[in-house]
Amino acid sequence: MSSPPLEVQIPQPVARDPKLCQNEHIPTKVYKTSTDASIAAAHEIIDLINQKDGKVVLGLATGSTPTEIYSELVRACKNGEVSFKNVKTFNLDEYYPMKPDQFQSYHHFMNEVLFNHIDINRENVHIPDGTCPVDKIEEFCTNYEKQIEEAGGLDLQILGIGRSGHIGFNEPGSPATSKTRKIYLDSITRLDAAGDFFGMEHVPTQAITMGVGTIMKAKRLLLLAFSEGKAKIIAKAIEGESTELCAASLLQRHCNTTAILDLPASSELTYYANPWTLSLKDSTLNVKYDKPLIKQAVVWLALQCNKPILQLTSNDYYNHHLNALLEQCGSSESVNLFVFQSIQDTISGWPSGKMSKTTTRELKVYDHPTLDRKTLYNPEMAIHKKIAVFSPHPDDDVISMGATIQRLCEQGNEVHTVYETSGAIAVWDDDVKRMLHFTDLYAKLLNIEPEKYIKKNEEIMGLFEGKTAEEGYQDRRIVLEIKRIMRETEAVDASLHCGVKRENVHLLNLPFYQTGQIVKNPVSQSDIEIVKKELLKIQPEMIYAAGDLTDPHGTHRKCTRCVLKALEQLEKEGQEWVKKVEIWLYRGA
Template identity: 50%
Template sequence: MADLQTRPRIPGYPTAEESRKFEKIDTHIHDNSQEASFYVANEIAELIRQRQKQGKNVVLGLATGSTPTKMYDFLVKFHKEEGLSFKNVITFNLDEYYPMEPDSIHSYVRFMNEHLFDHIDIKKSNVHIPDGTLDKEDVREFCEAYEKKIKEAGGIDIQVLGIGRTGHVGFNEPGSSINSKTRMVRLDRVTRLDAASDFFGLENVPSKAITMGVGTIMSAKRIVLMAWGEGKSDIIRQAVEGEIRESVPATFLQHHNNCDFILDHAAASSLTRLSTPWLVSECEWDDNLIKKATIWLSHKLDKAILKLTNEDYNEYGMGNLVAEIGSAEDINLRVFNQLQSTITGWPGGKPNADDSRRPERKDPYPKRSLVFSPHPDDDVISMGGTLLRLVDQGHDVHVAYQTSGNIAVFDDEVIRFLDFATDIQEQNETLKKQFREVREFLSSKTPGQVDSPEIQRFKGLIRKGEALAACRYCGVKEANAHFQNLPFYETGTVKKKPHSEEDIQITYDLLQKIKPHQIFAAGDLSDPHGTHRVCLQVIYAALDRLVKEEADWISDCYVWLYRGAWQEWDIADMEMAIPIGPKDMERKKNAIFKHQSQKDSAMFPGNDEREFWQRAEQRNKETARKYNALGLAEYEAMEGFVRYHFQ
């Protein structure tokens, strides 16, 4: 087990040792998932090398899903570039859907082959994955044999885990016993909903799976659980700090004497030592932490900020802050003024006004505003009110649709549009032939099957037409709508390619063409398949290049990050908040409605079953409610932004 004293301290926050007041599992927090994945891969590689010198095998328990993929990439890299051999490695995978053919795109057999086994020198006889093709009556016997093979191999040396939103490890859903062994299980609806986008619809997700049991996992000599992103932060807090209970199977890991959670900052963000460090130990206070603590205290006591007292601060571990600043009144006023200055009805800056306390500068006016939209509807979903305000206030607004969004269009939509097109051009034999071929393909298409290039093109055109309709409604010139169709996205499958130089160059060229005074980009990184994350990485890479080249316009450009469809910024982090009145909220919803292929039922709803306009409305209204509860003006709704500062 790692020595707590050797872990680096996050400046201004409690040490890992101090955090033991709340944390019941050792946690390593890394800057990002890349560094964290390297950390785990390196530990595995070191054990493999050590055992090779001893002439012994290593037994690994492996997981699937998006979480361990970077770790597998590093292991493959170690093999190809550093000569790491896997000939002494025996693997046992956690689980597999049932029923499931091994060559299915959803199969964990295929997943492991694509991400690891096909790229290393592991013996095929040393690879073990639950069999999803078994007859039901043979499953019990297979599971007993699986357990026996693990024991005969000497037990699992390192078990790698991810964690589900219900707190499941493997497919051990809430209610699983700590002594459970490998078995068939029925999947929780939340688990199936989270997998729905991979299977192109909830109805296609298997209702059962074969999984190692909690008891099997707990028998491993070492356990490493990895988690990335804010979407996992709440369940990580429950697993690390909560009571042990069957309703959250990951809490059983508190009983293990050699278990570490490897997290990025986002996944760790709800842990007490990061979310409310003043409850753990005395803090090194800076402006951001003071703001965060005061907002938290206001919410905790249901008091407006200006009503907080010295006693309130003392009672909740912030006595040293009062002593440092002087009084509650001084703290309250400082934070209240900071929050007040984030609110503006002028997202492009207010001309001919004092802008010293405004988030955006007044000059130049009008501005060239460039909104990056990862999918063709993120612009209006996440910042539709701000977009409308920018247009209304006379700015030259451009929208860059980074991907085609074609995989998020239902097959029926293609048929509907082709029906219309063939009715218009009945004599066009080429179109009629195309229509017959498309209809034939779609009639026999299986869930998850890759569309033909022609169908992908049609689906992309459907989304392009919807985006143009939304632009027209919002007053954005059609010539200012830029459809980038970044190549990383164009696979026809849920799984995307890593971004490349071509993606960066397309974005760089657009930035150089427009030379914007302000950029809006999606910082909403919890979308189900990471498209937002990749799109933001591409923008950052292009901007970094422009900064290094000292482009003549880049030093006078502000970059604002928005959220909306999947999550919202914390009030303490918002640096610009745009009020939305009732009329503009209706206009925003009408703009979202232009995306008819996403209306009523989206292809990839994630873990929120509501329509996108419902999510956006609720989040915008909730932001306004929170500002109001802090003692600021009451608005119908608000959109929040965080400013990105160039390195």
């Protein structure tokens, strides 16, 4: 098999000073995005397969972390860059009990994201059996270990990391020498899986997993972590003590492990979080303080000292290894004032901007010190704009920036709230049942053919009894529609409460979301066209969109991508107003 064609650009990790990485006990590569990291990891696998003429044994993981790796492997296979005909695979784990055709099963997952799309021999695919009889599990696990050994051992194992530090389903306390076995899942793991099972009560309490010892026998380990949600635990695994209380930290003892992170996941590493503390180990260390790092260091110091920024003293800086900061920037008073004012300048009561004394349309105009509060917030002084607030689900807007929406409305802006998906699967069955009961009583009260209402509601109530594990506890279409209506009415009510006019509330119900499952479809042009249509109606001067973009598979990221793609296409189509649009990203829910 030939090497990848030249046009395949393999992303490179972010350049980092090795001196600032000395707390990292696992060699770590940081990439700008999860996509870059995944493509790089995928091409390490592709190169390995090609170098060994396909005779490779891969250990595979599930969950959202490796999906982009699998997408790149599928692309490469279809383009003839790699073949899986001689590759053998062993998956880390599977829920127990679990039928392979249930959509939460890892058999189903692997088929959907990888095996159905590559030229692998199905006899070479191995995944723990979630249907194995209880009295046969020990025998199955022993045989799983034997199959790995007979295949020649794992050449490369892909690993994710859970919030508790688990790899596979090796929960805290798993022995470093543990082998494939049945294990009980802890509450954190089950809670994280609750969304996939439509309620924690449906999440299996047990799983079959490769042991830590099994994983450690692999010749090469890739530990992947993406998004801010993984930042603390991956930092603990890489820089903390190697202990069985955090299974991932045991990988520090492996001689050929690399951690592959995106920038958000790396944010708690000493390199990014507080590199100045390394001066204790290396007095020659030279940390270069740019403005963002100065701000980060001073905020960190204020938290360490439990003091307001303006009360930090030179001794506080010296006692916390920030001598170099004062040497570079001057006195503690000047540094304190700089950071205080830089933070203060980001706070404004005029989210759409304010007229200056000369009534120019400037966005960064400071309030005049002689004006009283009533004058400061006079709506007539605001710059009136047409504003679109895009909300992935019916609540993200008010949870994340509800007060801002209120202020925008109070200051005379034309505010539109645009709800991109229904959020239907978040509605509990009990809430629907209560709503059905209400409509029964409502029909009786107004004598609106109550018999028909009651009969129809009884039919719908029966659908809840028919939800089964085999179907993944999925809702029937009519139930999803009821849940959609419930979320949309809540959204409209919240918008009205914030001051948005009813005619300015837009409900898009984008198609990519309408799977009835946790896993959504990819964003398509049909989704983008719907967003374009709304943007053309509104033609906003300012847009707010969800800014938590680190989860590569989350609805928030997909929705914001729709908005950005729609704007890009509209600009190419000659819509001049798009060039002047301000885009602000919010965070929260």
